[in-house]
Amino acid sequence: MSGSNQKPLEVPEQSEGNEQGSPQWGEPKLSSDRTDFNALPEFAKLPKANSRHKQDHAALAAEFNKDEPRVDWHDETLWWVRQKRDKAAARVPEWELLRDTASRIKDNVLSNLSGYLRQFEEEATRNGITVHWAADANEHNEIVLSILSRHKIDKMVKSKSMLTEECHLNEFLHEKGIDVVDTDLGERVVQLAGEPPSHIVLPCIHLKKQEIGEIFHEHLGTPKGNADPQFLTHAARLHLREKFLTRRVALTGVNFAVAETGEFVVCTNEGNADMGAHLADVHIASMGIEKLIPQRRHLGVFLRLLTRSATGQPITTYSSHFRRPRQGQEMHIVLVDNGRSVHLGRKDFRNSLKCIRCAACFNTCPVYRRSGGHSYHTAVAGPIGSILSPNLDMKKYADLPFASTLCGSCSNVCPVKIDIHEQLYKWRQVIVQEGYAAAGKTAVMKTMNWVLSHPGVYHTAGKTGRWFMLNAPFTVKNGFNTWYRQRDMPTPPKQSFGDWYKKNKK
Amino acid sequence: MNESSNTATRNSRDKILNTVHGNQPAPRELPPLPEGTPVAPGDLAPTFITALEAIGATAYIVSGFDRIATMLHEQFPGARRIVTGCPQLNAFAEAAAAAKGLDPHLLENVELAILPAHFGVAENGACWITETQMVERALPFIAQRLVLVIPHSSIVPNMHAAYDRIAALEAEAPANTYGFSTFIAGPSKTADIEQSLVLGAHGPISLTVFLLDEELSDAGYF
Amino acid sequence: MRVGLFIPCYIDQFYPQVGIATLELLEKQGCEVVFPPEQTCCGQPMANSGFEHLTKGCNDLFIKNFEAFDYIVAPSGSCVLHIKEHIHDPASQKPPEAASSDRTDISALPEFANFPTAHSRHNIPGKIFELVEFLTDVLKVDKLEASFPYKVGLHQSCHGQRGLKLAQMSELMAPPFSKPQQLLNLVKGLQLVELDRKDECCGFGGTFCVFEEAISVKMGKDRVADHIRHEAEVITASDMSCLMHLEGILRRQQSKVQIKHIAEILNARL
Numbered sequence: 001m002s003g004s005n006q007k008p009l010e011v012p013e014q015s016e017g018n019e020q021g022s023p024q025w026g027e028p029k030l031s032s033d034r035t036d037f038n039a040l041p042e043f044a045k046l047p048k049a050n051s052r053h054k055q056d057h058a059a060l061a062a063e064f065n066k067d068e069p070r071v072d073w074h075d076e077t078l079w080w081v082r083q084k085r086d087k088a089a090a091r092v093p094e095w096e097l098l099r100d101t102a103s104r105i106k107d108n109v110l111s112n113l114s115g116y117l118r119q120f121e122e123e124a125t126r127n128g129i130t131v132h133w134a135a136d137a138n139e140h141n142e143i144v145l146s147i148l149s150r151h152k153i154d155k156m157v158k159s160k161s162m163l164t165e166e167c168h169l170n171e172f173l174h175e176k177g178i179d180v181v182d183t184d185l186g187e188r189v190v191q192l193a194g195e196p197p198s199h200i201v202l203p204c205i206h207l208k209k210q211e212i213g214e215i216f217h218e219h220l221g222t223p224k225g226n227a228d229p230q231f232l233t234h235a236a237r238l239h240l241r242e243k244f245l246t247r248r249v250a251l252t253g254v255n256f257a258v259a260e261t262g263e264f265v266v267c268t269n270e271g272n273a274d275m276g277a278h279l280a281d282v283h284i285a286s287m288g289i290e291k292l293i294p295q296r297r298h299l300g301v302f303l304r305l306l307t308r309s310a311t312g313q314p315i316t317t318y319s320s321h322f323r324r325p326r327q328g329q330e331m332h333i334v335l336v337d338n339g340r341s342v343h344l345g346r347k348d349f350r351n352s353l354k355c356i357r358c359a360a361c362f363n364t365c366p367v368y369r370r371s372g373g374h375s376y377h378t379a380v381a382g383p384i385g386s387i388l389s390p391n392l393d394m395k396k397y398a399d400l401p402f403a404s405t406l407c408g409s410c411s412n413v414c415p416v417k418i419d420i421h422e423q424l425y426k427w428r429q430v431i432v433q434e435g436y437a438a439a440g441k442t443a444v445m446k447t448m449n450w451v452l453s454h455p456g457v458y459h460t461a462g463k464t465g466r467w468f469m470l471n472a473p474f475t476v477k478n479g480f481n482t483w484y485r486q487r488d489m490p491t492p493p494k495q496s497f498g499d500w501y502k503k504n505k506k
Numbered sequence: 507m508n509e510s511s512n513t514a515t516r517n518s519r520d521k522i523l524n525t526v527h528g529n530q531p532a533p534r535e536l537p538p539l540p541e542g543t544p545v546a547p548g549d550l551a552p553t554f555i556t557a558l559e560a561i562g563a564t565a566y567i568v569s570g571f572d573r574i575a576t577m578l579h580e581q582f583p584g585a586r587r588i589v590t591g592c593p594q595l596n597a598f599a600e601a602a603a604a605a606k607g608l609d610p611h612l613l614e615n616v617e618l619a620i621l622p623a624h625f626g627v628a629e630n631g632a633c634w635i636t637e638t639q640m641v642e643r644a645l646p647f648i649a650q651r652l653v654l655v656i657p658h659s660s661i662v663p664n665m666h667a668a669y670d671r672i673a674a675l676e677a678e679a680p681a682n683t684y685g686f687s688t689f690i691a692g693p694s695k696t697a698d699i700e701q702s703l704v705l706g707a708h709g710p711i712s713l714t715v716f717l718l719d720e721e722l723s724d725a726g727y728f
Numbered sequence: 729m730r731v732g733l734f735i736p737c738y739i740d741q742f743y744p745q746v747g748i749a750t751l752e753l754l755e756k757q758g759c760e761v762v763f764p765p766e767q768t769c770c771g772q773p774m775a776n777s778g779f780e781h782l783t784k785g786c787n788d789l790f791i792k793n794f795e796a797f798d799y800i801v802a803p804s805g806s807c808v809l810h811i812k813e814h815i816h817d818p819a820s821q822k823p824p825e826a827a828s829s830d831r832t833d834i835s836a837l838p839e840f841a842n843f844p845t846a847h848s849r850h851n852i853p854g855k856i857f858e859l860v861e862f863l864t865d866v867l868k869v870d871k872l873e874a875s876f877p878y879k880v881g882l883h884q885s886c887h888g889q890r891g892l893k894l895a896q897m898s899e900l901m902a903p904p905f906s907k908p909q910q911l912l913n914l915v916k917g918l919q920l921v922e923l924d925r926k927d928e929c930c931g932f933g934g935t936f937c938v939f940e941e942a943i944s945v946k947m948g949k950d951r952v953a954d955h956i957r958h959e960a961e962v963i964t965a966s967d968m969s970c971l972m973h974l975e976g977i978l979r980r981q982q983s984k985v986q987i988k989h990i991a992e993i994l995n996a997r998l
Contacts, residue, residue, distance in 0.1 A: 062942035071946060077701055079925070086898070092629075093543045095901040104537035111534040114527035127685075133519035185707060186698035202698060209700045229702035237708060244708070245611055271647045271694040271709030278644035278686075279610055289522065294536060297673070300665040301539060303689075304629075314557060314630035315665075315691045317709070318647075324685030326643055337522045345529030364899065366929045370946050403940060405933030405947075406776060408890035412899035428778030437778055441939075445779040452737065452774075453785025455766040482938040486945040487976025490742040497740045497747030501763045505751075 056399035061371035075369040077205060082363040084312025085413065091314075092304065102301050103417035106354035109292055110344060116259040116292045117335065123262025124333060127324045132334045137167035140336045144169060144251065144284060145176055147332055151282060153249050157240075159266070159273035160184040161253030162200050162357055163286050163336055165379035166392075169251075181243045183272040185236050192219045198373025200380055201310050201359040206372050240272070250276030254287035254333075255356070256302055260295045263323035264333065267306065267316040274320055282330045285322070289335050290353040302356060305415035309358040343391045348426045352387045354416040359384075361410035361420055367403055376400060383410035387423040390431065398436035401427035459498065542629070542664035550628045550661040551717060557631035561692035562705050563713040567658060569722040571595060574620075574655065581714070582618050582651065589613070590620040591641045592655055610644035619649035619710075623690070624675060624682075625660035626715065627668050632691035633715060634668060636675075636684040643686050647694075652710035654690065658719035731759045732797035734790075734856070736807045737769040739968050746968055749991040750803040750859055756995075757867050761801075764793040772810035776934040780814065787815050795850040801862045803991050805888020806967050808858040813891075815852050858892055859991055860966045864907045870914070876996045877917030880988075881960030882908055883951065883974065884927040885967035894966065898927050908966055911994055918993070921958040928954075932973040948977045955985065962986045964993055 065071055089095045109116060121131045134140035140163075148156065156173075158164065158180055170180050170191070182191045186203035190196065192215050197203030204212065213227035222235045252273040257264040264285055266273045277283040293302065299319075307313045325331035344350050362368050362382035373381040378389045378397060386400035401424045410420040431437060451457050483489065495503075545553055555565040568574055571594035578598065582588075588599035599620060623635040633654050640646055662668050668689075675682040694709030705711055731754055735747040747763075754761045770790065771783030790811065794800045802808050863869045888894045888908075895906035912918055931937070931947025938944075952974055955963050963978075963985060965971050971987040978985050 058940045058942070061940065065942040065946055068946070072950075075950070080701065089901050092901070094540050097540050101537050101540055104534070107534040108536045111531050113530050114523050117523060117526065133516075133522055135518040135521055139518060183708070184698070185696045189698065202701070204698055205701070209702070212699055229699040230704050232699055233696055233704040233707060237706065240708060241614075245614055269694070270696050270707035272707070274647040274688070275644070275708050278642070278647060289526065297539065297666070297669040300669045304542075304665050311697070313561065313691075315627075315632050315689065317561075317692050317694055318688055318690060319632070320686070320688040321684065322686055326686070335522070337518070337525075341522055341525035341529060344526060347531070350529075350531065366931065366947050367940070367943050370943050370950075402778075402936070403943075405886065405929050405931060405936050405944075407886035407929035407933075409886075409897075409899055409927075409929070412890065412897050425776065428776070429780050430778075432778030433781065441777065441935075442779070445774050445777055445782055449771075449774050449779070449782040449785060452769040452771070453789060455768055455789065458737075458768045482941045483976065485941060486980060487948070487973065488979035490972055490975065492742065493744050495744060497735050497744035498763075498765060500744050500748060501751075502765065505763070 055377060057371065057375050057377070057403040058399065060375035060377065061367075061403070064372045064375055065370065071370050073208070074206060074372060078363045078369045081202070081311060082360075082413075085309055085360055085363065086312075088308035088312040088314060092308070098301060098305055099415055099417050102305055102356075102415055103354065105293060105298050105301060106351075106416050108294065109290070110350060110353060112294075113289065113292065113344065116294060117289060119259040120257055120262055120292055121335075123260070124257075124264075125262070127262045129262065129325065129331045129333055132332060134334050134336045134338070136338050137336075138172075140164075140167045140286060140334055140338070141169050141172040143334050144286070145173065145178070147282060147284060148173075148178060148249060151249065153282075155179045155181075155247055156249040156251060157181050157183050157243050157247040157276040157280070158251040159253065159268060159276055160187055160203070161251065161286055162197075162380055163253060163288050164251065165197065166338065167286075167336070169286075181240070181247070183240050183243065183270075183276055184268070185233060185270060185272075188236060188240065189215060192216075196374070196379065198381065199359060199362055200357055200382075201362075206374065241275075244272075244275045244279050247276070248280055249282045249284065250280035251284045251286060252277055254285050254291050255306070256299060257287055257292050257333075258294075258296045258299070259292050261323060263296070263321050264291075265299060265303075265319055265321050267303075267319050269311075269313070269317045271318050274318055277320075277322070278326065280329070282332070283322070283325065284332045284334065286334045286336060289337055289340050290355075306356055306358055309360040309413065309415040339392050343388075346391070349387065349391065349423055351418050352384065352420075352423060354418055355384050355388070356416060357384075358415055360413040360415065364409045364413045365404075366407065366409070367405065371403070376403070383420045383424070384418070387418075387420060387427060390427050394431060394434060395436055398431045401425075401431060539666060542666050545628055545663040550663060551658060553628040553663075554626045554631060554661045555717075557629060558626075558692070558713075558715055559631075561631050562695065562703075563631060563692045563715060565715045565717060567717045567719060567722070570718070570720055571655075574653075574716050574718075578618070578620065578653065585617040585651070587616050588618040588620065589616050589641060589645065589649070591639055591645075592620055592622050595620055608642070610642045610648070613642060613645055613648050616645065616649040618651050618653065619645050620653040620655065621646060623654045623656045625662055625668070625671055626656050626717075627663075627665060627689070628661050629664040630691055632668075632689040634672065634687065634689055636682060636687040638681060638684070640686075646688070646690060647709045649710055651712045651714075652690070652693070653714045653716065655716045655718055658717040661717075729759050730798045731761045732794045732800045733761050733763045734767060734770075734794065734800055734802035734807070735763065736802060736804045736968070738972065739803065742972065743968050743989065746803055746989040746991055749989065749995040750801070753859075753863075753991055753995045754801060756873070757863070757869065759867075762797070767793045770807040770810045771814070772807060773934050775810065775814060783814070784816070790815065791850050791852065794852060794856075798855065799862065799866065800852065800856040801859055802856070803859045803989060804967050804969070805858040805860075805885050805892050805894060806969060808856055809887040809891035811856050812853040858888055858894065858966060860888070860894055860908050860911060861892060863994070864910055869911065872911070872914040872994055874914065874994050874996050875916035875918075876962075876993045876998055878961045879919045879921050879959055880912065880993065881921050881923060881955035881958060881963045882906075882912065883930060883955075883963055883965040883970055884908075885965045885970045886927075886929050888966045889927055895927070908964075908990055911990070912964070915993060915996070917998075921955070921960045923954050923958060925954055930970045930974055932970050934969075937973060944973070945977065948973050952977050952981070952983070952985070956983065960985060962988050962993075964988050964990050966990045 189204040198206040209227040216222040389397035408421045590599040623633040696707040771786035931944040
């Protein structure tokens with residue numbers, strides 16, 4: 001064993017001893033400093049904003065930012081993952097060609113998805129796999145429950161599946177008295193903590209090792225104060241091995257399903273999907289219908305891209321190809337729609353269905369790194385979540401396309417070249433047109449537009465700079481304005497450029 | 507599943523397929539697949555070994571199974587239960603046949619598994635192992651330590667070549683048409699706790715790969 | 729060569745010296761520069777907030793002001809990108825969205841009584857340039873009579889960089905280049921500092937800066953810290969909006985670090 005990669009991959013501790021400010025998945029208050037347009041006299045008669053989610057991204061992010069050293073730590077940790085991605089990608093001379101190829105394969109998939117679904121169903125069935133179809137989250141959950149009930153089983157293990165997070169399977173099964181153990185280490189940590197994952201590849205990246213040590217102390221009986229990752233991982237290994245050995249049903253996600261052969265591929269570093277599936281009598285694999293690829297050889301393209309984009313590794317430790325159940329085992333696949341077929345019809349947004357869930361867009365996003373995954377209040381956070389979620393519930397997720405500066409970094413790292421930042425822009429238009437924008441914002445925009453469409457009004461709006469001070473959204477209201485809270489205002493000059501030009505050049 | 511839910515899933519199937527069919531865009535051609543950057547044949551094994559070491563595994567080029575047995579004796583002196591899928595090592599380890607067909611749970615105490623694999627991939631250090639080579643599907647995952655043996659001449663440059671090779675293997679022998687198969691690249695690992703890399707998450711805590719070159723004499727090689 | 733000078737609204741109102749530097753810089757290169765007085769805004773603040781359907785008035789005004797020029801130049805990558813991508817072409821298409829009730833119909837207003845309802849094809853996206861790319865790609869400037877003896881940190885504004893491709897993006901595996909750096913290298917005495925994150929967003933983001941105030945400020949503080957850590961005395965960019973945001977943070981921190989639009993540096997004789 002050699003090479004620098006073997007050193008412990010530690011990120012410098014920046015806030016030793018700071019135990020506060022863990023993102024609360026409760027009811028963070030709206031920051032009182034946010035400009036409430038409805039409270040301003042000139043907007044008093046406007047209808048109250050009725051479409052903003054109670055805990056919108058801005059408010060949750062502001063809450064997360066109350067502990068600045070923690071934000072720095074979170075940002076540095078994820079930026080480091082982005083840098084690993086850069087290094088891994090740079091080692092592949094044909095990287096950009098691979099991205100382009102992957103994107104075009106997915107174009108083909110989307111253009112013939114119904115055909116590939118039928119082909120996959122036929123091949124998988126021929127292989128001895130039982131194929132189920134779920135129109136929505138609830139049907140998916142009911143199908144899983146029915147399989148468990150048929151076997152009279154009330155305990156199962158589950159490896160990472162963002163689809164089951166999207167479907168809220170754990171909550172559903174818990175209510176039905178089924179015990180579900182998440183076996184991915186990060187997912188187990190957040191499950192014990194009673195939180196959802198904050199990142200689709202690194203579920204507990206928002207937690208510090210000391211906090212994880214506490215959680216393990218409480219739930220697994222590890223010694224108090226022990227926060228050594230090696231030790232904690234070993235404790236989880238022993239704890240979860242017992243679960244693997246005693247559970248008869250294992251549920252896994254699916255990274256890719258091959259229409260040509262009826263097989264599916266599950267990628268993990270820990271080996272938890274395999275431990276679960278190969279020791280269980282029943283293997284259930286849940287997949288979104290967009291996970292299909294046409295042929296097995298296309299896996300070569302996607303497996304080269306996936307892990308390099310996700311963590312900077314050249315490939316995951318295990319890329320397991322499931323084609324037939326083990327002798328004596330049952331294997332089920334649940335094909336889940338849950339809004340995807342409708343999304344496919346949205347011309348401007350369908351490309352987001354190309355996503356292979358690598359989370360490279362999370363790690364590069366300067367907003368995600370500083371707001372934490374929970375601020376997105378949805379299963380798939382980050383830039384990709386911000387364009388996928390409004391399709392599921394436009395009202396609930398109306399804030400997410402605005403949780404971006406449209407810097408475009410996400411689209412550049414995306415291994416399947418989804419135009420993420422352009423879709424964020426387009427979602428903003430749709431959300432406003434569908435009436436989900438705050439009324440106050442609409443009023444400001446209308447006023448601003450009216451002035452900016454009328455040069456006469458614009459030029460006579462008063463003393464130079466005054467109009468902006470009063471109306472431009474980035475300087476709204478002096479005194480307690482949102483801009484001014486942590487930033488100084490520009491000093492208004494004696495004359496505008498227009499005035500200067502009139503005097504000096506005409 | 508009872509009849510009513512069967513009907514429901516049938517209805518959902520048709521509904522999903524109809525909506526997808528109605529909403530999918532006009533046909534788009536599949537692109538040609540890249541071949542990847544070529545690697546000189548002489549560089550394949552060294553590139554593979556470098557990749558393997560970078561992901562926390564160890565590699566040796568060896569001249570024969572005798573040599574492998576000697577080295578394993580040296581490296582894993584205290585291993586109590588050793589299972590192998592390589593018949594050449596039956597004197598050294600529990601034969602595959604004994605475990606085959608057993609309840610996979612009974613493999614829980616295997617400390618060392620020694621299995622053959624088809625080939626390695628130079629760009630990422632992964633080895634392709636199919637179900638028939640695994641003794642039991644669970645074995646490469648449940649064993650505390652894993653050893654894979656691949657032919658030295660088997661290394662392919664990248665994943666595109668790997669899938670070409672997989673297709674060729676299936677065309678060669680129907681027995682190679684796997685029900686389960688996997689690429690294994692290094693020991694089981696996680697970095698979920700503050701991005702600190704820990705080897706041995708749920709699966710083997712170490713991986714050793716032997717590149718078997720029977721044309722070699724022992725001199726100068728392991 | 730007749731160049732229409734587009735000075736974005738916040739530069740007009742807050743940073744007239746940037747407009748003056750842009751004008752002088754272009755004139756030094758032999759351009760005939762005209763500033764159409766009735767200009768206001770590209771419409772981006774509304775559009776990025778989801779109100780693109782409201783921007784027809786701004787768009788029409790922009791077309792009226794600028795369609796006659798050979799080139800249109802603005803000292804802002806963000807505004808130029810917005811115009812390039814979103815200005816409608818009345819000759820070939822309808823306006824982007826059809827929410828007519830919200831749209832100001834400026835042709836109905838008295839001051840636009842003579843405003844034609846259908847134009848000839850204006851080709852504005854093809855002839856509008858951000859200042860830096862106009863200097864490097866159209867005028868092919870390879871020397872400048874400029875001196876600026878300071879340590880300068882270059883902030884890569886996202887829309888200029890990732891939208892207009894003024895510089896290679898760190899995410900892509902492609903050969904490096906930087907048009908702003910190419911010009912700054914021509915300035916006597918100027919020393920560019922290396923940054924830890926050479927193209928991370930500053931967090932301005934238009935209305936993002938107030939609607940997501942906490943993140944916006946945190947992003948800005950982190951950018952400023954990177955420049956300060958590398959001992960920049962001046963932070964420059966080709967977008968004044970980013971600099972306005974960074975300046976607000978610097979002033980609040982009572983930092984001595986200055987901000988200068990790249991036009992001011994390229995036009996400087998210090």
